[in-house]
Amino acid sequence: xxxxxxxxxxxxxxxxxDDLTFEVPPGVVTGFLxxxxxxxxxxxxxxxxxxxxxRGTALVHGRPYAQAxxxxxxxxxxxxxxxxxxxxSARKHLLALAQSNGIxxxxxxxxxxxxxxxxxxxxxIKGFSLGMSQRLGIAGTMLGDPNVLLFDEPVNGLxxxxxxxxxxxxxxxxxxxxxxxxxxxxxxxxxxTADHLVVIGRGRLIADVSTxxxxxxxxxNRVRVRSPQQxxxxxxxxxxxxxISQVDGYLEVRGIGCDEVGDLAAAGGITIHxxxxxxxxxxxAFMELTRDSVDYHAPGSREPAPSADETVLGPEVSR
Amino acid sequence: xxxxxxxxxVPKELRDAPSSTLSRVMRSEWTKLFSVRSTGWTLLxxxxxxxGLGVLASWGTNHGWPQMSQSDQRKFDPxxxxxxxxxxxxxxxxxxxxxxxxxxxxxGGIRSTLTTVPSxxxxxxxxxxxxTAVALVVGLATSFGAFFAGQPWFAKRGIGRAIGDHDVLRxxxxxxxxxxxxxxxxxxxGVLLRRTAGAVTIAIAALLVxxxxxxxLPGAWGDAIVRYFTSxxxxxxxxxxxxxxxxxxxxxxxxxxxxxxxxxxxGAWLMQRRDA
Numbered sequence: 001x002x003x004x005x006x007x008x009x010x011x012x013x014x015x016x017x018d019d020l021t022f023e024v025p026p027g028v029v030t031g032f033l034x035x036x037x038x039x040x041x042x043x044x045x046x047x048x049x050x051x052x053x054x055r056g057t058a059l060v061h062g063r064p065y066a067q068a069x070x071x072x073x074x075x076x077x078x079x080x081x082x083x084x085x086x087x088x089s090a091r092k093h094l095l096a097l098a099q100s101n102g103i104x105x106x107x108x109x110x111x112x113x114x115x116x117x118x119x120x121x122x123x124x125i126k127g128f129s130l131g132m133s134q135r136l137g138i139a140g141t142m143l144g145d146p147n148v149l150l151f152d153e154p155v156n157g158l159x160x161x162x163x164x165x166x167x168x169x170x171x172x173x174x175x176x177x178x179x180x181x182x183x184x185x186x187x188x189x190x191x192x193t194a195d196h197l198v199v200i201g202r203g204r205l206i207a208d209v210s211t212x213x214x215x216x217x218x219x220x221n222r223v224r225v226r227s228p229q230q231x232x233x234x235x236x237x238x239x240x241x242x243x244i245s246q247v248d249g250y251l252e253v254r255g256i257g258c259d260e261v262g263d264l265a266a267a268g269g270i271t272i273h274x275x276x277x278x279x280x281x282x283x284x285a286f287m288e289l290t291r292d293s294v295d296y297h298a299p300g301s302r303e304p305a306p307s308a309d310e311t312v313l314g315p316e317v318s319r
Numbered sequence: 320x321x322x323x324x325x326x327x328x329v330p331k332e333l334r335d336a337p338s339s340t341l342s343r344v345m346r347s348e349w350t351k352l353f354s355v356r357s358t359g360w361t362l363l364x365x366x367x368x369x370x371g372l373g374v375l376a377s378w379g380t381n382h383g384w385p386q387m388s389q390s391d392q393r394k395f396d397p398x399x400x401x402x403x404x405x406x407x408x409x410x411x412x413x414x415x416x417x418x419x420x421x422x423x424x425x426x427g428g429i430r431s432t433l434t435t436v437p438s439x440x441x442x443x444x445x446x447x448x449x450x451t452a453v454a455l456v457v458g459l460a461t462s463f464g465a466f467f468a469g470q471p472w473f474a475k476r477g478i479g480r481a482i483g484d485h486d487v488l489r490x491x492x493x494x495x496x497x498x499x500x501x502x503x504x505x506x507x508x509g510v511l512l513r514r515t516a517g518a519v520t521i522a523i524a525a526l527l528v529x530x531x532x533x534x535x536l537p538g539a540w541g542d543a544i545v546r547y548f549t550s551x552x553x554x555x556x557x558x559x560x561x562x563x564x565x566x567x568x569x570x571x572x573x574x575x576x577x578x579x580x581x582x583x584x585x586g587a588w589l590m591q592r593r594d595a
Contacts, residue, residue, distance in 0.1 A: 049437050050430055051594040066437040070338035077434045083427030085355060092354035100347035100436050101338045140431065 001026055001179055002047060002148060006056035009042055009203075016042045018203035019056070024181045026147070029174045031194030031211070032183035033286065039203035040183040041079065044152050048077055060148055072101040076141030077150040081133035081157075086126035090117055090136050093125060098143050111139040130157030138169070149173060151182040155189055167193050187286050191215065199286070223261050224250040226274035236268045252278075339436045344445035347436075352449060357418060362457050365411035365498070370465045372404030377469035384476055396560040397479050398490045401469020402462060405494060405557070406527065409501035409550065412454050413522040416505025419450050421515040433595050443510065443587055450506060451499055458498025462557070466491045486559040493556030493568060500553055500572070501526060504579040510586030525578075526550050549578050 002024035009017040017039040024030045034040050045051040047058040049066035057064065060075055068074045084093055094108045112118045115135040120128070128136065134157055141149055151170070155163045170193055174180045184190050190197060190211065197214050199207040207214060226249065227233050234251055237244045243254040253261055258277055265272050352358050380400055384392070420443075423429040436442050466482070473479030480487045504526065508518035530551045533544055542564050545551055553575025555561060556568045566574060 045430075045594075048434050050433055052592070068437055071437055072435050073338060075434070079430055079434070080427060083430045085351075085422060085426045085428045087355040087357065088351070089354065092350060096347045096350040096354065097431065097435050098347075099350055100344045100432075102340070102343045103338075140435075 001061065002181060003059045003062070004043070004047065004056070005059075007043065007046055007053055007058055008055040009039070009046055009051060010054045015203050017046065017053075020200065020203070020205050021056075022198050022205060022208050024179055024198070025196075026179040027174055027177050028195040029170050029180045029182060029193055030196045030198060031190035032181060032198050032200070033185070033187065033190055034183075034200040034206075035185070037202075038200045040200065041152055042203075043200070044077070044079060044150055044181075044183065047150065048075070048079075050079075070101065070144070072097070072103065072144030072146060074144075074146055075148045075150065076144065076146040078134075078137040078141050078154060079150075079152045081130065081137040084125050084133070084136070087124060089122045089124055090128075090139075091121040093136070094140060094143065097140055101144055103143050107143055111142045114142060115139045131159060131162050134158055134162070134166075138166075147177070148179040149181070151180075153183055153185070155184065155186065163189070222278040223253045223256065223258050224274070224276055224278055225253060225261055225265070225272060226250050227265070227270055227272050229270045232268070233265060233270050233272075236264060236270065240264065250274075339438070339441065341441055341445060344436055344441050345449050348442075348445045348449040352419065352453065355422075357422075358415065361411050361415040361418070362453075365408045365415075365457060366461050366464065368411060369402070369404035369408030369461045370468050372407055373401045373465035373469045374472075376403045377401050377472040381472040381476065384478070394560060394562065395478065396558050397470065397473050398466065398487055399554075399558045399560075402465045402491075402494045402557050404465060405462075405497060405554070406550075408461065409498065409526055410523060412458065412498050412502040413505030413508075413526060414519055416450060416454070416502040416507075417509040417515055417518040417522060419446055419506055420509035421513060421518055424513040425515055429595050439590050439595075440587065443590060447503070447506060447583070450502060454499040454502035455495060458502075459492065459495030461498065462491050462494030465494070480559070489568065490557045490559050493572065496572065497553050497556055497575070500575050500579060501550075503583065504549070507579045507583035507586055510590060511582050547574055549575060553578070 004023070005021050007017055007020040008015070020039075020043060032040050032043070042051065043058075046053050047060065047065065049064060060068070065071070065075060088096075091108060091112065094111065095105060097103075098105065098108050109118070109121075112121050115138050117132065117135055117139060120132065125133065125136065134154060138151075138154065141151075149170075154170075155166050158166060167189075170180050170182060174195070182193065184193075194211050196210050197207065198205070199209075199214070224247070225233065230251055234244055234246075237251070237253060242256055245252045245254075258275055262272065262275060377397075377400055380395070387395075423432060432442055433439060466487075470479040470481075482488055482491065505518065505522050508521050509515075512518045512521070526549055530545075530548050533541070533548055533551075536542075536544055546564055546566055552566055552571040555566050555571030556575075558568065561567060565571065
């Protein structure tokens with residue numbers, strides 16, 4: 001269980017994390033979503049006691065992590081897979097971590113097996129691909145068999161096989177009753193992995209909902225209608241106080257369903273050629289929620305263009 | 320019954336004995352120190368530079384002895400001459416001291432370290448203890464090596480010293496202590512600045528360049544600055560002849576220890592407060 005209460009972090013004049021309050025319960029995968037520079041990594045660093053909060057608290061097992069008695073048995077965290085000394089072999093790196101908490105060398109071999117790095121265990125980390133580094137980082141988090149796990153962008157740099165492995169790995173960790181908190185800027189990835197979502201933008205909490213609700217909530221009631229008497233139909237809708245807009249030769253109607261639109265048109269004697277309910281994707285739902293909280297927009301990209309298989313919000317910028 | 324329920328809600332790991340004890344963190348730091356190649360190379364540089372230059376200086380002094388003035392001959396310190404390579408060797412150990420902490424920051428490894436051992440003071444204490452032990456052992460070996468490699472050059476003229484002679488053992492052991500203290504000066508700069516380049520630059524300036532340059536300062540206050548300045552104070556521990564302006568061996572070494580202890584204490588205080 002992770003509890004974040006009123007957590008605030010200011011770097012100079014910038015509020016990186018602004019009064020965040022949420023809980024990460026055990027037994028489910030909780031996704032941590034947000035656009036570029038939203039404060040996800042900073043929040044994780046605050047939870048781990050790497051950064052000092054300006055205000056507020058972050059508790060793990062009911063107390064600040066800095067006071068943990070058996071840190072690696074309580075929390076496993078992977079922030080940046082490249083946060084290692086490249087001159088060390090994978091095994092020595094893990095051994096040093098293990099020794100600091102009195103964990104046996106045998107466990108080092110177990111976790112190397114777990115992530116499939118046994119063959120390169122004595123190679124220097126310098127030569128590892130990002131995917132191998134991610135696996136090494138995950139091996140490190142599992143040394144103490146902790147029941148709280150934090151992963152910052154764990155699928156970065158992994159091939160499809162690796163992504164599938166991580167996805168199932170995190171689900172199995174949660175199924176064992178552990179607390180799993182994972183950040184990502186890949187919304188489609190979170191849709192497949194996370195049961196619950198904490199969404200932030202510009203350091204502020206935007207949503208704290210189940211993934212199912214998040215997707216459903218994003219599909220705002222939008223109906224598109226095409227008619228040879230488009231302007232008459234528009235006038236009719238406006239007269240009834242219904243919100244409308246012109247999109248790609250369609251009339252987009254908000255707030256009422258297909259049935260009501262059809263009935264209204266029929267009552268007004270207006271011919272309809274096409275009428276359908278628009279379903280927003282998870283990407284659109286996300287974009288809609290975070291639109292005002294994205295720090296930087298590309299010129300002319302105020303309107304997001306979803307439909308790509310996965311929407312990538314650009315590389316995560318660490319502060 | 321209800322008491323049992325209460326205890327069972329406390330996760331097991333919270334009831335365990337603390338697992339990241341100082342001795343365990345020290346084992347971890349030992350593994351870290353000797354699992355990167357730079358450690359071996361730096362220690363080799365310390366030994367080779369110190370003994371090599373010491374032999375060169377001893378050979379040269381013996382060679383030029385007849386041309387030396389009588390007063391120079393009177394001031395001649397055979398023990399210090401055989402260990403004069405520490406002028407360069409001290410930089411090798413200071414660089415290693417810097418790297419023990421700055422490499423953690425430059426690679427990002429500090430975040431892995433502090434995530435697995437959140438107590439920053441325990442991490443720093445373990446690093447300092449392990450590094451001091453290594454520096455002391457290698458420093459003593461180097462010091463004795465330099466002494467025994469240098470003295471044979473003086474033997475023919477009868478101007479050398481034996482290890483059992485007055486003050487000699489103190490000076491040779493002092494050479495080892497000086498190495499450890501120089502290493503800790505590097506460590507202190509590393510903790511304070513967290514950057515390898517900056518910390519190494521300051522160490523070279525403070526230990527090698529400035530002590531010589533300061534001689535240009537005039538008057539009594541100039542003499543005082545020279546006397547108390549870093550290696551000028553610290554190296555007295557490895558001399559058997561003290562010249563007038565300089566401190567006595569142990570006072571000098573004590574002053575040198577302040578040169579690393581104060582910045583290390585400030586660095587430790589900052590490490591507690593700064594974001595990692």
